[in-house]
Amino acid sequence: MFVVIGITAVLDKSRDLAVAAIWADGVKSGRLVGPTIFQAKPNLNEKSFNKYRFALASPETSGRWTAD
DSSP states (O other): OTGGGTOOEEEEOSSOHHHHHHHHHHHHHTSSOSOEEEEOOOEEESSOOSTTEEEOSSGGGGHHHHOO
């Protein structure tokens, strides 16, 4: 549906990263028809609300997530 209405890229910032990677690879390889899918890394917060949002204990621990 996205491509039909002219959307050529989307940002997926809430899905399981492994599932989003499978979809993105499918679009990139041509197996799936859809917009280019960009993925956000896990959300970094002061508190962990679910398995996709991680709490940072200190500024030193943030390097683990931001080094890429």
